[in-house]
Amino acid sequence: MRGRRGAFQVGSFRGIPIRIHFSLLLVLPLLAFLYGGVFRQAARTAQVPPELVGGVPLLWGLGMAVGLFASVLLHEMAHVLYALRTGGQVRSITLMIVGGVSEVTELPQRSRDEVLMALVGPLTSLGLGGLLLAVAWLLPESGAFNPRFALSYLGGLNLFLGAFNLVPAFPMDGGRILRGLLVGRMGLVRATRVAAWVGKGLALVFFLLALLSLNPFLGLVAFVIFTGAEAESRQVLLRQVLEKLHVEQVMTPRFHGVELSSSGAEALGDLRRARKPALPAIENDRPVGWVLLEDLTQVSEPERSLITVRDRVRPAVEVAPEDNAWQAMRKMVEAQPPLLLVLEQGRLVGTVDAEDLNAAVELHLSSEERGGGWPRWRQERPA
Template sequence: MLKEDISGWTLLTLRGVAIRLHISLLFLLFYVALVAMIQFPVVIQLSKANINDVSGTPFIWAVIFSLALVLSIFIHEFGHVLMAQAKGLKVRAITLMMLGGASQIEEIPEEPSIEFKVAIIGPLVSLGIAATLFGIRELSNSANIDFFCYWVGQTNLALGIFNLLPAFPMDGGRVLRAFLVTKQGYLLGTWTAVKVSQVFVWIFGVIGFLQFNFLLMLIAFFLYAAAKSEYFVVMSQALLKGLRARDLMISLPSISENTTISEAVFQMAHSKTLLLPVIREAGQPSLITANLLKQIPKKTWDTMRIKDISVELLKVIHPDDPIEDIMILTLKTIMGGVPVVQDNQLVGVVRASDILDAIALRQLTEEESILKPWSLRIRHAHSR
């Protein structure tokens, strides 16, 4: 049974990794099947197969090819997962979507050799699939197997080569960064890889526009956004070095899980805050936000209690945890912050807004020493 979440549907879990299908994958399947039906006669000709010996209609082959492509992408991504786990990295999920697959590794490996191995294994897996299918094709006497191996083999060959292009954050871009880091350091190496990636963004974008290739234009946009996002993370972590959770945490009045919604809203208004820590009778503390409370009908506020609400279970942090290590966790949580716990006692909260403030302030005071000779403009817009 598929489990729906904000990333799509969780199909199953392998080696502790959730395998998710994003809704955009349906568009990919439709798009690939449509192109496959149109290109069917061309592929038949290129494979040198006799069309009379190949069973099935173009539609059936288009469906088979679409599913084989998704399976190939999954195997490619699972190669990354196995290598990452072998190197001690934790992988949360693989998400299959319109633009391919994405392995969600909890932390960016700063060791160049580890990033190189995790990145290079994906294209090598795709090239290995291609070589295997080409080998089967040479041994097969079946026109159907011959045609299938040619089509899917060529696709995996293209997938492997395409992913080796030095366009960050694709696999080739990460391989490039791993090399650059050994020469330039982590921050400048990432910056250089992003700049190289921008060249490919323009190439993909222009070719996609001239050829009316919607998918290629989407890839260009994705590369641009993803590269900027990762550089923001790397740059921000450099700016935040030396700060710990205790430096940014604030003290907020906490409420019990037996508190009614009305009482929680009153406490928020009185304390002028949009989130409050919740103390639980059993388990770690959590947070409640104004946005979550607004979704509850007001007529139930006097009777419904905080414990009756489905609240995201948050990881807790320690006052001595480095901010650069918990930055992504804090910025990604929909609750807007993370509880700080010491000796099983809630001592404060680190809010996402406080981290963004710290990044902006450190950019002003330390840009010369940390960011020079490159710069990144932080667009910081949030409300307290």
């Protein structure tokens, strides 16, 4: 099953989708080749007789690569279990080229629980690494080189994974641990900014080391840390602002849309005049969904005059004027419509898209810096 943002669902855990990003499928053969080479080199270094090195090294390398990402999955499942236990909400688990991501849509209420939720992942990796090394050590030396080396190598990778995730930088668990420790004294926004600054500083260090050592992997790590710190700061800022606002304060007032009976050509003209990627679809003055510019441009020009909006309408995602703007944004993230329809007593009064939300945040921040309140033109609802 195809997931969002280039990921494929391969299972579920406690009702939470487990997805594999296409980047992981690209890197898996490369890791199998690299680990197969490591396997062959280790056998030569240990001077293991050929008859005791069973199997194809490439297949052992593939098994080690799969084992690594299975370990990452266990790491993420530990986060999910603790988050669910303490009242958090998790949308999905995604395995990617740079590791795993648990998409937590609602963090635990207490900062202590956020710290522990972040900590259980690295502890799981460290514990798994120790267990694998112990099992490898218990295996007999003669006739068991393949499993002993594979288990010991995976054990070392898990120890590295656990230790590296304790680095105090987003998006690693250490960044969340640092923020959780600072929240009580600084508040969520300032604590996030401090943790993000620390992360960006570490990203700069990794980038300089990557240049000096010509190590592309370190460069990738630096990029992930820097962008992760920026994204975390942005998300917390968005939440802090949007939780103070209602949908009516961020929406674009709109009382008309595209009639279901309109032709595709007429609807395309309306969309272009409005300069919007989508508009509400209306029937008898009632919104029933939305029509997307992309859907109409994919239809050939002669056919456009033959179809109607009804043939291309998509289901609506609705909010009310009094709804919280942050909850509206979460609906956009989860359902991924280009816009939300704002309904009051079944009537269309406005729409909300990503531009509206971003503009609301910028406007709110600038008004706070000037010491003023929210502008009246945004507070007043159209009659």
